[in-house]
Amino acid sequence: MSPDKPTIDPVQLVNLDQLRVIHFPHPVLMAQCGEVTRVDAQLRDWISQMQALVAQNEGLGLAANQVGLPYRIFVTQDEVYINPVVKNMTGGWTEHPEGCLSLPGVYINVKRHKKVKLQAYNLQGEEINVTVSGMKARVVQHEVDHLNGLMFFNRVDPDLYMNLGMVAKIGVLEDDFAKLLASGDYDVQAEMEQQMQLRLARTDWKPDETKSTPDESAEEPAAEEVEVLVP
Ligand SMILES: [Zn+2]
Numbered sequence: 001m002s003p004d005k006p007t008i009d010p011v012q013l014v015n016l017d018q019l020r021v022i023h024f025p026h027p028v029l030m031a032q033c034g035e036v037t038r039v040d041a042q043l044r045d046w047i048s049q050m051q052a053l054v055a056q057n058e059g060l061g062l063a064a065n066q067v068g069l070p071y072r073i074f075v076t077q078d079e080v081y082i083n084p085v086v087k088n089m090t091g092g093w094t095e096h097p098e099g100c101l102s103l104p105g106v107y108i109n110v111k112r113h114k115k116v117k118l119q120a121y122n123l124q125g126e127e128i129n130v131t132v133s134g135m136k137a138r139v140v141q142h143e144v145d146h147l148n149g150l151m152f153f154n155r156v157d158p159d160l161y162m163n164l165g166m167v168a169k170i171g172v173l174e175d176d177f178a179k180l181l182a183s184g185d186y187d188v189q190a191e192m193e194q195q196m197q198l199r200l201a202r203t204d205w206k207p208d209e210t211k212s213t214p215d216e217s218a219e220e221p222a223a224e225e226v227e228v229l230v231p
Pocket residue numbers: 099100101102142146
């Protein structure tokens with residue numbers, strides 16, 4: 001390893017009061033996200049924070065697990081895609097340099113499909129069907145990969161990957177994270193528990209039409225809550 005000072009910020013931990021972009025190799029980035037069945041005021045607030053982060057970082061998109069939310073949602077500065085599903089990818093391949101807010105300073109050529117047909121839901125729980133191409137198609141593929149726990153370098157040929165000087169940059173981040181774990185300042189167990197609770201709160205929820213017995217824990221959907229269908 002180079003004795004040079006790290007040029008990349010150390011890993012940032014999940015902060016649900018004020019969302020921030022989590023850096024590789026935090027485990028939330030490798031997790032499979034869950035489909036949202038409920039949009040509530042809290043989720044809407046988080047989504048607007050995510051959009052502010054995209055703008056602030058001059059990014060093109062951001063996936064929910066990049067801020068520590070285990071949901072199948074990604075945003076651009078002015079769009080929200082809930083439970084996105086890629087229906088098909090056409091038009092051949094195109095290669096272009098790609099970056100990621102969770103891996104600052106790393107840019108590599110990634111092959112992506114030129115055209116993507118995407119189904120998703122908006123904040124109102126309405127279905128969206130779009131076909132995108134060009135940079136937008138690249139963004140969609142990159143963000144949907146995040147929701148499946150894949151980073152963009154997972155799409156690069158391993159030989160090429162070794163030659164890009166990326167290994168050193170990623171090594172710095174991995175060293176930072178290992179130091180953090182060793183320091184005891186990061187409670188992995190607590191974070192995993194929190195992730196599970198977050199996930200259950202909005203992915204297992206169903207509008208309750210059958211249950212008639214009073215249940216303290218049963219949530220009466222507030223007017224501001226919107227049911228989202230899972231494709
Ligand atoms: Zn990314």
